Amino acid sequence: MEKLSKALIYLALTLGALISLFPFIWMILTSFKSYREVATRVFWPAALNPLTYRLPPEQRPIPWLFHNFVEAWNSAPFARYFFNSIVVSVFTVLGVLITSSLAAYAFARLRFPGRNIIFMLFLATMMIPGEILLIPNFIIIKHLGWYDTYWALIIPWTANVFSIFLLRQFFATIPQELYDAAVLDGCGHFRFLTQIVLPLSRPALTTVALFNFIWSWNAFLWPLIVTSREEMRPIQVGLAFFVTESGTDTQLLMAAATITILPIVTLYFFVQRQFIEGIYTGGIRG
Numbered sequence: 001m002e003k004l005s006k007a008l009i010y011l012a013l014t015l016g017a018l019i020s021l022f023p024f025i026w027m028i029l030t031s032f033k034s035y036r037e038v039a040t041r042v043f044w045p046a047a048l049n050p051l052t053y054r055l056p057p058e059q060r061p062i063p064w065l066f067h068n069f070v071e072a073w074n075s076a077p078f079a080r081y082f083f084n085s086i087v088v089s090v091f092t093v094l095g096v097l098i099t100s101s102l103a104a105y106a107f108a109r110l111r112f113p114g115r116n117i118i119f120m121l122f123l124a125t126m127m128i129p130g131e132i133l134l135i136p137n138f139i140i141i142k143h144l145g146w147y148d149t150y151w152a153l154i155i156p157w158t159a160n161v162f163s164i165f166l167l168r169q170f171f172a173t174i175p176q177e178l179y180d181a182a183v184l185d186g187c188g189h190f191r192f193l194t195q196i197v198l199p200l201s202r203p204a205l206t207t208v209a210l211f212n213f214i215w216s217w218n219a220f221l222w223p224l225i226v227t228s229r230e231e232m233r234p235i236q237v238g239l240a241f242f243v244t245e246s247g248t249d250t251q252l253l254m255a256a257a258t259i260t261i262l263p264i265v266t267l268y269f270f271v272q273r274q275f276i277e278g279i280y281t282g283g284i285r286g
Helices: 002-031 035-039 050-054 067-075 078-109 115-127 130-144 150-157 161-171 176-184 189-200 202-218 221-226 235-242 250-284
Strands: none
Touching (some): 067 235, 078 202, 078 235, 150 202, 150 221, 161 202, 202 250
16 A cells, blocks of 8 residues: 555656646757747657658758757847846845845844844745835836846845745754854854854755846846846846747747756756755754
8 A cells, every 4th residue: 555655646746747847848849840840830840850860861850950049049149148147147146145144144143132023024025926016126226227237137136035034044053052162262243154154054055046046047027127228138038039029939939948948957957966955954944
């Protein structure tokens, strides 16, 4: 009975994984299709069919293999879009790590009146839909003269409650005896944070960095609102270039979308161990 229940659990997880992966599989396959294959709704592109390579050289669809990626890259200023997204995402992550670490340490280690109440109020703000804050944030950005600048894309997102909460949960598990020993050696709060707490919190910091990089990289609505010049727009807004009134170049759009996920997939490949550890420890500690 136990083996049957495990088999059913694995089957359900496998089906869930396949359902989750299907949109990505469809996107990647479509990025290799020709316009005709997209129009006729062919599922598997001829460029990826091994049997087609038995045909004479002049009949092989090899030119279509990476044609969509090259055309998508050249159809729009994707190099500029990529540069903007990288700049915005990197500096947003750096800002989040700095502000969230300081706030999380204050909530985890410092003793001051109303600490828990303030922390609960911080958590309560997570229930406020982001769309409600779009207009107030836009008005502030406009009055500061940051419209159509990197400041508008970076500053509003350099602090968020989720990151503070995750780091606070991790910081709270560091033994008090470690701080007491550091104080005896003449260590203050800032030095204890930078030289002891942060090195011990690498999994949690990696998790926070990856989450915020993904959120910043995938942001669409806010960059669309606060930018108007083509050279200031990030890559997600740039994808809208392929959707026009005359129609959508589906194969080019999917090729461009495939290009956009490569940095995230590559980053996750290198930090997946620390990411999983950070999620696990942040969820069970504190």
